[in-house]
Amino acid sequence: MADLRCPNCGRDNPNFLDTCQFCQTPLKPESTLHTGDSPVKKDTGELEPILPQWLRDMRQQARESAEEDAAASAAQPKVRNDPPDLLAGLASQTRDEDNDVPDWLASINPSPKIKPEEPPASDSPADFFSQFNKSTPEPAPPQAEEPAPSWMSGAAESPRVEEEKDELSEWFSKAAAEPDEVVEIEQEPSSGGMDMPTFKIKEPEPPKEEEDLGWLRSLEATSHQPGGQTAAPESEFARGGDEPAQPTSEGGEDLSWLNELGGLPASAPAESTPSSAPVIEPDLPEQGHASAAQSDLSWLDQLGSFDPAAAQEPEPAAPASQETPDWLNLPDVPAQKFEEKPAEDLSWMQSFGEKEDVASAEEKASQFSPRRTGPLDAGSAEDSMPDWLKSATEEPSMPPPGALSEWFRETDASASDEPLLSQPQPGAPQNVDSILSDDLPDWFSSPEPGEEEKPASAVPSGDSLAPVDLPAWVQAMRPVESIVEEAPSVESQPTEREGPLAGLRGVIPSAPIGSALRPKPVSLKLQASDEQLAGAVILEQILAGETNPKPLVTTPLVASQRVLRWMLSGLFIIVLGAMIFLGTQSMPVSASLPAHVSSVSSTVANIPPGSSVLVVIDYEPALAGELEAVSGPMLDQLALLVRPRLSFVATSPNSSALVERLLINTRLSLPQPNGLDYKLGADYFNLGYLPGGASGVVEFVESPVSALPSAGVGSFSEYAAVIVLTDHSESARVWVEQLDARKQIDPSLANQPLLVAASAQAGPLLQPYVSSRQIAGMVNGISDAARYEFVNNSRPGIARRYWDSFGVGLLMAIVIITIGSLWSVVAGIRARRAEAEFG
């Protein structure tokens, strides 16, 4: 950071100091800004004497040219629009840098070095125009040695700047190099064989003629005058990084910061208005002076949506309002009309343009003539500078920013009465001044003649403004003032009566704090029709239904299942346990035997006494209770009547262990008188497990001894009868089928009866074999067994013990299934209805 030079004592101070460390003079205007100071509009006309001479000359020329076009320019109205866009950006920018002096302000603070003979304006720390008098610390290299970028090729035509550095241009360049810059630039290889990047803005170069910003051309033309040495600052953008400083061709190039200031994206007009957008071609020198001279002012074309091409060419310019901000969407004035009134509001600038025309001829003669926008040499500066600039040249320090505001305000005032923009025409080129008057803060507006109120200043005599004062346009950039539409004057504010501020007035603004910082409310409500709103409501409902998690029904369902199971189990256990424990036998048993049961009884009675009977244990331990009850009366009758030798064979591994249990529960193996005293190895034989399934059955039927060596019989026909105790119809069917097949082969088996004691689930499937007499008789389930027992004198009585519990259990099952099914139907309907409601 460069040191700040005290405007009072002229000594250098560190940049971070607010006041001079030697004389305590405020170094920065912000440091003297008091809270509560309302923005004060300055009459910058009084700053004219402090302007450099060359600027005063330019101003004078502008006045003269403005007078020539006064009629036309006076008819141009000032179109006012809401300026919040620009101000909001400035305000936010100001807020961010509230405690920091902007670089551009800091850079204009030091006193120029080029004119040490003139005493520095100690009372004007923010001498804006003094930067034009500053010389660059190091001279810019000549164009021939280091060519400028192609887009700066116009600079090659400009004279080499050596004396001063144009800090204003540097500031402009910094502004132009901000990241918001969206001008599409193509980097092209340097034409001069150097590594300098060339930039090409993809926009047609607008003609420089008919510019209403002639004042800037005047600046440029002045710089082109012989001997005129203007410090041509090189922007950061133009340097392209580490490139050394290059002389700029036009000062207007560096003014592209105004594009940023207005929030106008440079690429927007490049897309929408290609004909009016500036193009900086790498081969700019070959395009002649006109195009080269215009490139520096192209930012103003964008700013005002002015279509220079329309001014020169018959085809109208493309509208630029689509891509530009609102504050720039001013109706374009037809180019033809603009040509007729070139000066209009900025007539004094037009004079610069005329000078530019004059200077262009000189540029044609010598395109490499140095150009300066800073202080010119004595002779030329005195001639070309307007009066208001002359004083600036004389003064070592730049005028306060407030002076610049006045300067702009003056131009604005001249443009306020322009009639051409009173009726804005779409597509017409806009006047820059109208934009400034509409969208820029009040420091661009016309001055207030009656403005007398000035804050307390410490400006020494001889200076227009006190160093502690901020210009109005800078104050307007402050957050509060930029938003408060009309800050109350100090007189209108109450005087403090208490506290340290007693007696002071206007120290604390009366504007509401907080709400003042609030931006203007912008209605975000969509203008939608009722139908659209209804559709939106439906869509919201759909989305809400999609996003809302559906409640999981599995957990309560599982819980209810578990509870229901426990309830069912508990109910059965309690009721049936009580029935078994009580041993009730209240339910009568029918004495009539079914046909298949009576067949069993008759078959048993016909078995020869003392013969061998094969008993097949074909049930699992789980059904042992049922099968023991079912087979009990048949085995009891058989043992009582015939007392055969029983041979037990099991068709499952576990069944062989059930033989003893069967004989005990049927009381066959129990000693008399409770049982029949069957002895293992004498009266019955446990042959064990017969593996192989159907193959084992086939083999056992064909050769019992080969299948089971413990069979004890040589032929299957030695068994007088075969009794199958089964809980599986399939396994029983195997025995039925194999025996039937064997009977067809071995006639000795023809009279061998097959009796079956089946569980309730297997019996119905074996019923066809009973009907076909392949099974001589069958006891099916507890129901048949109870009847059989009743006929068999209630022996062994197993089925009868189960009979009451069996009946109650069936009744409970019927009731539960019926009620539960009905409840399931109702619950299912409710669930489906609920699902339908929730979608």
Next chain:
Amino acid sequence: MIGLGILVFAAILLLLITIWRRRTPATLRSIDAYERLNREVGLAVENGTRLHISLGRGNLFTSRGGSALAALAMLRRIAERTSVSDRPPIVTSGDAVLAILSQDTSQSGYRAAGAEEQFRVTAGRMTGLSPFSYAAGTIPVTRDENVSANILIGDLGAESALAADAADRQDASLIAASDNLSAQSVFYASAQDPLIGEELFASGAYVGAGASHEASLQVQDVLRWILILAMLGGAALKFLGFDF
């Protein structure tokens, strides 16, 4: 000899239709249970869950071995399709021979998919020799092995209701078929899409086991019509007084 004639006729028909079906695949009617089976196989692979395939207690030495063989054919195909899964399917059975064959079939399925290293012998288990011990042994598999679908196909009895109930408690899908009528009645009340009758033997065709399985279905249809005509004809002759 009638039985042998029917057998030879069925064999010839099976071979011919198999050759024909290799050229023109059959169009099978939609069976919800098998569509869900294919979907569950894919979901299990994607979710990283297991399939529990229960082959029942079909002893190959009995007529119930037919359903076990049909289940093994389906297992072969499913093992091939799920070989890419991190969790191979678990196969349970209630017969020792069937357990050995299930291991062999699963291994061949993995080998066909080129993922034989994924095969584990313990994936084929015999959980019990009696019906209820077998059913009790399958319940922990359903509960503890992160099973998303239970496929009960084979010779299963009424005790399979316990396995079905375990699947319902774990909120796992259930696809069940049995050649046992008691089990079919149980599955009708327990499963969402029960398979009735000989639909069990169509499992291979619906999981893409090959043209022979499709041909088997068509041969079954042919033989079924023959039997229907034979029963109607015999009943008519019996009604007319012809004794045979």
Next chain:
Amino acid sequence: MRVFTAAFAIASGLIVLLGYFLPVQPLIQLRLILTDWAIVIAGFAVLIGVFNLISVQMEKVRSRQPAGLYSALLIISLILTFGFGLLLGPDDPFMRLAVDAVIVPVESALMAILAVTLIYASIRLLRRRVDLMSVIFLVVAVLFLFAIMPTPFGPIPGDQLILDLTGMLSRGGARGLLIGIALGTLLTGLRVLFGIDRPYGGN
């Protein structure tokens, strides 16, 4: 190896099948020999199955799964029962006690649970699937139970009619189902017999 196993399986099947249908003595003898082998192999297969059961449960114990304790209990019980049965024989009172006190009650309890489960499944049937067949299924089941239910007043009037009606329909339907299952079994056996399906030998 695969060809050998397939050829052996096909040959064995054809021999047993033809020996069953054709009264040719060599075929019958050969069929009996093969049947004996099959029975022996089936017996050993039970042992292999038991070893498989042990290995699976041991794996659970090794991997410390939550049910590992029950697996360990199963293994211990299996070893003890096998040892005592081998030493004392199946007719020993200790073995009978094991059957009467453990096996039968446990399986009977499972049967009782099955009864509750079936009742619960019947209750949930109409919640799971509401259609005409489900309603008929439940109505027939209730009617059958009602017909065989003993009452304090004796047999329910019309019980035999209900049993005959339901029995006729159910038996007819069951017969048709069994025929279909038999056909499926036939075709499945033929596929195995022809070597189309080979659930053996790793094919």
